[in-house]
Amino acid sequence: MTILTIETTPIEGQKPGTSGLRKKTKVFMEKNFLENYVQSIFDGIGGVEGKSLVVGGDGRYFNDSAIQIILRMAAANGAALIIVGQNGLLSTPAASHLIRINGTDGGLILSASHNPGGPDADFGLKYNTPNGGPAAEGVTDKIFAATTTIKEYKITHTPDIDLSKLGNQAIGPMKIKVIDPVADYAALMEELFDFPAIKTLFASGFRIRFDAMHAITGPYATEILEKTLGAAPGSVVNAVPSPTFGNGHPDPNPIWAKELVDAMMAPDAPDFGAASDGDGDRNMIMGRGIYVTPSDSLALLAAHARCAPAYEDGLLGVARSMPTSAAVDRVAERLGIEAFETPTGWKFFGNLLDAGRVTICGEESAGTGSTHVREKDGLWAVLLWLNILATTRKSVSDMMAQHWADYGRNYYSRHDFEDIESEKANALFSTLRDNLPSLKGQSFGALTVAEATEFAYDDPVDGSHSAAQGLIITFNGGARAVLRLSGTGTVGATLRLYLEALETDPALLHQDPQEALADVIDAAHAIARIEEFTGRSGPDVIT
Numbered sequence: 001m002t003i004l005t006i007e008t009t010p011i012e013g014q015k016p017g018t019s020g021l022r023k024k025t026k027v028f029m030e031k032n033f034l035e036n037y038v039q040s041i042f043d044g045i046g047g048v049e050g051k052s053l054v055v056g057g058d059g060r061y062f063n064d065s066a067i068q069i070i071l072r073m074a075a076a077n078g079a080a081l082i083i084v085g086q087n088g089l090l091s092t093p094a095a096s097h098l099i100r101i102n103g104t105d106g107g108l109i110l111s112a113s114h115n116p117g118g119p120d121a122d123f124g125l126k127y128n129t130p131n132g133g134p135a136a137e138g139v140t141d142k143i144f145a146a147t148t149t150i151k152e153y154k155i156t157h158t159p160d161i162d163l164s165k166l167g168n169q170a171i172g173p174m175k176i177k178v179i180d181p182v183a184d185y186a187a188l189m190e191e192l193f194d195f196p197a198i199k200t201l202f203a204s205g206f207r208i209r210f211d212a213m214h215a216i217t218g219p220y221a222t223e224i225l226e227k228t229l230g231a232a233p234g235s236v237v238n239a240v241p242s243p244t245f246g247n248g249h250p251d252p253n254p255i256w257a258k259e260l261v262d263a264m265m266a267p268d269a270p271d272f273g274a275a276s277d278g279d280g281d282r283n284m285i286m287g288r289g290i291y292v293t294p295s296d297s298l299a300l301l302a303a304h305a306r307c308a309p310a311y312e313d314g315l316l317g318v319a320r321s322m323p324t325s326a327a328v329d330r331v332a333e334r335l336g337i338e339a340f341e342t343p344t345g346w347k348f349f350g351n352l353l354d355a356g357r358v359t360i361c362g363e364e365s366a367g368t369g370s371t372h373v374r375e376k377d378g379l380w381a382v383l384l385w386l387n388i389l390a391t392t393r394k395s396v397s398d399m400m401a402q403h404w405a406d407y408g409r410n411y412y413s414r415h416d417f418e419d420i421e422s423e424k425a426n427a428l429f430s431t432l433r434d435n436l437p438s439l440k441g442q443s444f445g446a447l448t449v450a451e452a453t454e455f456a457y458d459d460p461v462d463g464s465h466s467a468a469q470g471l472i473i474t475f476n477g478g479a480r481a482v483l484r485l486s487g488t489g490t491v492g493a494t495l496r497l498y499l500e501a502l503e504t505d506p507a508l509l510h511q512d513p514q515e516a517l518a519d520v521i522d523a524a525h526a527i528a529r530i531e532e533f534t535g536r537s538g539p540d541v542i543t
């Protein structure tokens, strides 16, 4: 085995964002870009000599070649063992699980999640720590620091590994174990949930449509839902992963999963609909004629988790990201358990999960998960829903109506203004930040500002402080608007405006969310002067 030491210089823009490093695929393919970043991950975590890693990705364009480079670099840097999914494929939650059950020193996940894939689309890479979760800021800061001082990287001069072949291979002394990407994950799901009850549900004629959006969950969903649980063949659609996700946008929301929405709103709709994203960690939940917002789904799952064997003793606590609606807080209050509010990004749940403070957590961006792994998990959410429906034998819309009657309804929506020039977005943001102290008491249309603050988080487990995590404007009566700039985009800036209002009047629980939120939307536009700064009067995407 020949080891080459290649001289290089730092490349700008290798700062990990909300979830690892995401760039245009072509940028990742530029000379030394991937190599610099991989070497910086290795250097940032104190080297990989003698270490073991899980490696896999969502199968998007460049996944296969990037993995070959990573394998050669790991070997050259002295790694002992790499566990890699067959054909380089692993869903993000499956990768998290493999890190945990094999006790590896972490893993590298190749994905840009719900961003499109292809030569002109997006690529990404992130390092997960030995707990199976995305590296916390302390680690990503070290990785970033390494990218700014890098002088050389190491790589072997060896042929590609045949990743279609299950079993053991090697590069010099480094062992490479190619494993079935689905098997261990499927076994975990069977431990968590009441599979016999779900089988009985399907046997009774219950119909599901699971849209894998041409992405990684296709093989997982086909194996678990159709082969093991007995959903009718063809229940999983768009089930074959493709490097460009069928030229689609693998983001499970009503805009990009419109095919699913149309099917679920049709007169002959199945009983349950779901979709997952590029790397399998997100979920979208629908019933016949109803879309369930991620915030409501989180609340409902928390309220009924005890239906599943894994959670039958109850929940330790729950956590949600700050922009996620407070619906789950109301459930926690009734259950008498703690509810945490964290910054956006799954990495902030890691400490709470590790410390046994929470069992279930979630984000408004279609991410839900639990202690079973340290990533959000799309199929897990689908299976927990199915377990709950198998136990209660109620429809999704009846479950939601009951939930709102019991707890009130947190009307919720997110408005995204995409691809704004960064300077304009930054100007809007800094002006609003400066204006926060003066907003209290001012009225905007029907609403008066009760409080305006910038969110900061003190991690209750390790005491770390995260500043500048979003601007919150709360109105008298409890409605609120939150503004953040996205940390996962690859072009320009995306302004996210999150809107929420609690309704407890039984007569007002079934409105159109955009109508129920109209006053908050108007007030937020007036306060942030969105049109003045961005030239946009309305959002590009509403979820």
Ligand code: G1P
Binding pocket: 018, 019, 113, 321, 344, 345, 346, 363, 364, 365, 367, 485, 486, 487, 488, 489, 496
């Ligand atoms: C987005 C979501 C956030 C999620 C992240 C990674 O980040 O909003 O909840 O954790 O993707 O999947 P953002 O682009 O808002 O920074």
Ligand code: ZN
Binding pocket: 092, 112, 113, 114, 277, 278, 279, 280, 281, 282
């Ligand atoms: Zn994802």
